[in-house]
Amino acid sequence: MSGFVHLHVHSDFSFMDGAAYIDGLLKRVRRLGMPAVALTDHQGLYGAIRFYRAALKAGVQPVLGCEVVVETCGVIGEECDQPPQERLQIPPPSGLGRASASGFHLTLLVKDMAGYRNLCRLLSRAHLREEGGVVPRSVIALSDLARRSEGLIGLSGCQRGEAGASMLAELPWRAKEAVQRLARCFAPGDFYVELMHDMTPEAPRYVAALAGMAQTLGLPVVATNDVHYLTRADFRLHDVLSSVGARTSLPGPLERPNAELYLKSASEMRGLFAAFPRACDATLEIAGRCRLDLGLGSFHFPAAEVPAGETAYSLLSKLAWRGVEERYQPLTPEAVRRLQHELAIIEELGFPEYFLVVRDIVEFAKSQGIRCSGRGSAGDSIVTYALGITDADPVAYSLLFERFLNPARRQMPDIDVDFDSARRDEVIDYIYRRFGSEHVAMVATVCTMTAKGAVRTAAKALGHPPKRVDELSRHLPWVSARKIREVLATYPECRNHPLKAPGHELLLDITEELSGCSMHLGTHLGGFIITREPIETWMPLQWAAKGVVVSQYDKDDIEALGLVKMDILGLRMHSAISEAVQLARDRVGEAAVPEPFTLPPRRPGRLRDHRGG
Template structure:
């Protein structure tokens, strides 16, 4: 009889988790129960799975509402019924039309209408629902087709209060102004079956009708069968044959002929891939990559998929699993508890086209993006509740920042109490970072679809449910690092007619020039290895090869660094003969990494071979420490099993605890070895381009507006590698930055306040013919005075030989405040240039103009310093001052805030000196408090030069931001 139960996936309405709903039903002795979340199917499969485990028969459906008004409740008789419900929802979800008052002629769905619809002529599968508060109206109806509807929305009074708060949050209104029409009835909590029957004791027909209705519904679902598209071709045998042929072609390209080890690995992988029905998964991934290449797009294959030599031969990844001794079972094995997936990175501006291709290639009815549920964090819940109770913003900010333990204000106490209850409640559906599902059957068999802003549709369940019901997702992701690689390759072809196969990574790894570039830590602009911390690590490791860079990509992760194991790895890498292993078994397992768990594979190896866990348990452990577990209880049991096994194996307790500490510190943050290798591949591709085509590379980085640093410092880096940088120019600049020879001309996009319509006019007119004079520009480009002034101040007219001030005078004569003076082209009008007295110009004026309009200057910012102190030290001679307190001038590049073990705030600083070279500083808590940072600018720094593994940094004990001279125009 429980035909209308809600979970908190009835967003900002329900208050009960799926687990609590099922557990409460068990306690009340309920044998069959229907989940009907409001306009949502998100919770269905978790609900069904949990019901089966707890011995309850699940029924699934949807409660349809329009603007908080109940239209009807639909219950699926079977899986076909769920598909009908989803098809119906899709029609209105995707068209944005409201749901109608009546449902179509469903074959496998029972529909329950509210009592006010009693005048409907009902078919066999349609009923009228009666709630507790409506019993007194039954005397006036013929209730042959009536059933009992008792909505379940909360468990008690506390839940009812929480429900009302959620409704106020949803309506963005004060709780006191919440309309009753938006609330559930106060009696919508669980009652026992006997109580419910007792309420309707005078109407036994309704109870009997309800039992008959729910008996018609029997939702059976097979969780353990694959749901992905079965075949890429027309059969499993053809898929395997095609996969074998493509792999053989790739084998020759990657390894040459007669490589027996590679062939052996391929044979083994193909056997497992075929056994576990993953042929089509590999072929679909290959097809997506093939399309991308046909469009000239670049990609990186990341994640554990890079453990596969088949993926390497198909060029899904560029990671050689033989070189790195990667084992395929990390990606696919019969014991793995979660489906594998390929992570495919494309350029940020090309990803949408790849997704669009996937939808068109495999059919809109079979493809969707994966959803993710954005949940209420404690702070966001408290903030929303603060609005509901009418607190002013400053009080909400104070409340959220402090979380007072003993608040005196009653509203504040309520906010903190209910904020905690709301924590982790789903708030709204969003798009997963890159997950795509490609289904064998229509997606409506599993979910309804929702349209998102870019036009792609998403399902209503997340990655965990996706895995549970048998889908292996495809992750199509984006990043700007690939954008600058693509743009660089295109620019090299355009300027030098040199074609680059950027995926020929095997040709880069042993290149001595690239090794030297890496050894000198000249990595600015290179994906993942350009940050100050990574450049320091490369320096300390004396890294000059691909293998070491793979390790560096993992040990730079936060958990590894904070555990102290990064320092341990560096020390052991530089002095391998001094390594002492905590246990002989650890030496056997981790000899390659000097006894340090560098990769996720190391965690699995140690948990399995040292801790005695099964491979399946070890994988759950890895996922749990990455925050990806579904069941905390399952995870805790595995931890308990680890320590029991260690005791059984006779390990010393301290050794078992230390190994567990290392597992904890690494598992949550480290990459899989294949993932680290994938990052290192992209780093090497960037290094190759920077080594051999530095100017094109820096233009590619600048034009993709991504990376660790601001555009200013990539422009500075372009200067360091020999390029000449020019300000935007009306006859030489486009929207983006351009390169001709070794001259880089900044694009108009960098000029603040310059409107797109202005840029389009300039480029459009210049494409007809170049501008011959300032007057020629005024006649042909119709823009307002403010836009003209911006162009003059950024020196865009400098080729005509007039000073800025002369042009500013003339533009006020020749341009009105809205448009340039339009002159008919039918008559030649001689250019007019006014004779002006000599106008004083200070060089600092140009620097200030650049700062204002670009956000940086192409000149040295040190030129603006008022009374610049004389310092003898620069980045180049820091090593001569080791152990000494020195003074140096630095222009702030970036800051990395962190906290000590005591929770005190400190910083790592990165600077450029007067010679254009970079150096590092450390600001411990005392120095941070006494000499705080005061924003961007030039600083006078004093501190002790320290050295660690050959890398010099300055431990700051005094710092002062230096004042700039006043803009001469302001005096």
């Protein structure tokens, strides 16, 4: 057998650790003629969906996975009896972010949809665990792993896995114990001892010892390279990221001994593992067993409340007809024709539940006197107008429905609703109550490096003190880091910039290379995901810095999965109107300013009157 598949690969979604960009990764995999590649970022599936889609597009089989931190298998009590210097060191967190954790690594690969859902559950459960328990937050408990290992393949981990670390510390008994306990968590044949040859003098002994142990235990072995960058030349980016991620300057706590964690060719990998061809063959076997189909292209709506004997469509239809009769008095043939047309398309595309869910939220807001308004392309629909989600008459203004929903372009509709920003939290509370906290999470954003962020990262890594880092990144505009030299040469505000002084060539080189690199997970301003099944079966969840549960996917990933995302945005204009109405009612009486208060449409000179007080 020839060929090789990399099953342990970190992209830049291993925040502040991985330095391989997904597009570049797939290009290189294709160039090397590899049939498949895995993505196993630290502690999450942050880049999984975009990797999955891009790989399919590139004709490469994607294997989804994750390098997780798992509960220690060794006997704690026994270890406590050892003097501190003789205890096995617990690896520090890899990468940056609230999901990172200290502990031993384990590589998990997804075989099928059951495995994907189990991996999402495992990660969510670990990340959302209360602090102060026996198993720390963001660490996967062995009991959970045993319960949720269906559809997953486990690899024993890199040199920061318990088996690898024990072997390096010359504690083979402990490595054996760890491997046995981990293997028991998986179905027979689904656990492999991971061999990694990092081209250090210790590597042959490490590989031979692990392979010997695997043979003794009757476990299969698999070769990996713990890829962190694409080519040897990219290694310094990994060094920069990992040192800044650990909040130190270079060389950082990892201090990699060499530049060998790159995406090696099949012949290079087989050369490294010439004594263990089975370990390389196993990569192909595993890739062959990992045939995940995420079923992209279908939609999954949250459960709308539909009375017995009704369907979502029949209910939507009734509400829309009732609404249109109220909105159009008298009802016009054009409105009737248009409503029939839109309802038919909504039914054909299978979206009735989505409209009912949005209406449900808007109705709640209105019932509580919370000012709200649908905006954007949703205003082009007579159905949203009839349901009270939007207030612009699409017939009167000749708005084109196909701008909102086009049957030729089967896309999830996007209805954005603005709420009174002072009372938006009440709407959010309702969403959690109505659909259940297990079915709702906030949408994430992935923050990437622009020129300023990249300069700061590079300067920190190169050991500049904080004050100097501020000076070096001052006045840099919001542009791509790739353009840093152009910016310094042409922008007036950079005329006397300190980066133009000699001696910053290396810093500028690194800045350019960091362009677009993912830095950390953020939280979308108002995006919520609402699912019918528990949300943790669709995506991993974690705590965001602002104290809310956030998905590990951004809005594009969620849309690709066919899930419902709603933008519950706060609009301060609504707050201002609410306040003005209240003041007016207090001054001239409630009867003079009826609620719900709306500005009558089309009165020329209204703005001028307002300006004049």
